[in-house]
Amino acid sequence: MPYTVKEIAAALGAEAFGAVDLLISGVNEPALATPDQLAMATSAKYTESLSKGGARAAVLWQGADWQALGLEAAIVPLRPRFAMSGLTRMMDRGQGFGSGIHSSAVIDHTAEIAQDVSIGPLCVVMAGAKIGAGSVIGPQCFIGTQAVLGAGAYLREQVTIGAYCQIGARFIAQPGGRVGPDGFSFVTPEVSGAEQARASLGADNDAKPQAYARIHSLGAVVIGDDVELGANSTIDSGTIRATRIGNGTKIDNQVQVGHNCVIGNDTLLCAASAVAGSTVVGNNVVLGGQTGVGDNLTIGDRVICGGGTKVLSSVPAGRVMLGYPATKMETQLETYKALRRLPRLFRDVAALQKSVFKSDNSD
Template identity: 40%
Template sequence: MKLQELADLLGGTLHGDGSLEFARPLPPVEAGSADLAVAMQPELLGDLGRSPARVGLLANGTEPPEGTLDAWVCVGRPRYALHRLTGALGQEPFVAPGIHPTAVVEPGAEVSPDASLGAFVYVGPRARIGRGARILNHVSIGQDAVIGEDTLLHPGVRVGERVRIGARVIIHSNAALGADGFSFVTPEPGSVEHARSSGSGKVSSFNEHIARIHSLGSVVVGDDVEIGANTCIDKGTLTDTCIGSGTKIDDLVMIGHNVRIGMLCMICGQVGIAGSTVIGNGVVLAGGVGVADHAKIGDHAVVGARSGVMGEIPEKEVWMGYPARPRKETMEIFVYQSKLKALFREVSDFRKAFASFLEDGRGK
């Protein structure tokens, strides 16, 4: 790609000779003489002095050290520029057109003529595969499931019965949609119910038998959703578990039965969301957040990493900590915790001084 083409692609400002070409974008310390040195963070500018690259990509308001680059492009929003750059240069996964000879398509299933099914794909009865969908090897799609137009399922994805997936969805390897929800009950009040209601700190009621509550609902995924590898989304009990359009879900996320997640949310790795939780639009759950069952998180709220959400979070607020509280309260707690050692030392010194004072008083 020529540097002028890069500037046009990113809407950036060209400095120097636009006819210079590069082979691939790399960090400055890894870029060779034929590569584009990507130094959009100010702390990377110093690395240009140790790089043989002659062309670079920088942020607006920055310049390369003198004598390092022959030409460069400056952009206003580096992360969005990276989105455009990687989108233009990225390679799509390969799947041959048509249906691979080893794929199994059950009678009654509908596969669009221009959809692609890779090796050892299974499509259950009455399932529907939309136009332009790409189903890579070893994917299984259950009966009555629906896969929308231009959706991409990476190897090993499991789509359960009656799951409905929208258009332009990307699901990464070994994700499982449509397992039964973790929903069980005991014939008489068991240990969990007793622990919740008694408040005594001890369990006096025990589980004699545990019976499954079956999942009659399924999973519904909107358009333009991305779901990471090894993520699991359970079916609903009576209604569907729902993922709103535009939402992005990381690897290793667990979403329980009946959960409803709004549009344009970002759910980061190792998040666990228990059953019947309702999450609004534009919510961000950072890595490792745990959300208790029946919790509610308002639109555009942000929850910090490793936080534990127990109840309700209002819209547009930032919460963090365990249990999660408004960010200001949690930061105050962190500050006070850091002072506990000094406080205990002062209290100990005071007690010693007071004891000495009392002894002196009795002596007199």
């Protein structure tokens, strides 16, 4: 349903100016906005593009002159990007999932389904599973034996929750998210080549060829409240104890969290990151896209790893890391600058050698 400018501003805790009774039915970029849409012009760089669109109202930056921009109304929040969180929530059209339980869903008679739960076509809910009130289970999802989903869960299509996994309130999983597959755990009867290489730091591998025996995953996954799991991302079950994800942590697409890992609160694991087994990641950590973290490490609170960082040893709290192998970002940048200077250094040394050679010949 459309909202007035006044209603939107009130929901965002922002100031509204001008024709606050204008009805808004959507949002758009400034150059593409139509008269019934709210233009997202959150900084002065959008000044020119506003004139190319047809918006009558916009979300503007602090200090913007909305009248000089040719607008009839404006919303000015304290932090425009943060306001986008509330605004997009208001305007989200959803996925069109139906209400109630679809006739094609297969639900074990011992499963506990709370009030106001939507379960889509071709879903499977196994014995003893519990789904909290107000949850939405999209098409083709699987909820395993005795798994627990807290209130307000929102599972997009084709999400898998493995047996015995325990998930808190307001969990969101994007298409293809997997919680609770077995961990990647295998062992050889004698010391393997990989173990030997790790212990020797790269000595020649003389271990005999051996078959791998599977270590089963007896633990599950425990996830706190307000966690989001991206598309095609995986959280493996623990071997003996559970793999754990803290409250408020957000996991991007194609991320791998290995068995026995403990991930803290309000941590971001960005696209294609991977955390190997039994590693502990602290609170408020950010792992940039394609960050790789080795096994059995500890990453302290508030650590930030830039994109593509490969962490091979534990990192103390508060560090900003970059590179392969990961070093402090300031060190990595200095090293990079030094590498860029190497060609000139080689030329200078070559010229100096040539000069010395000529001098020697002249004697």
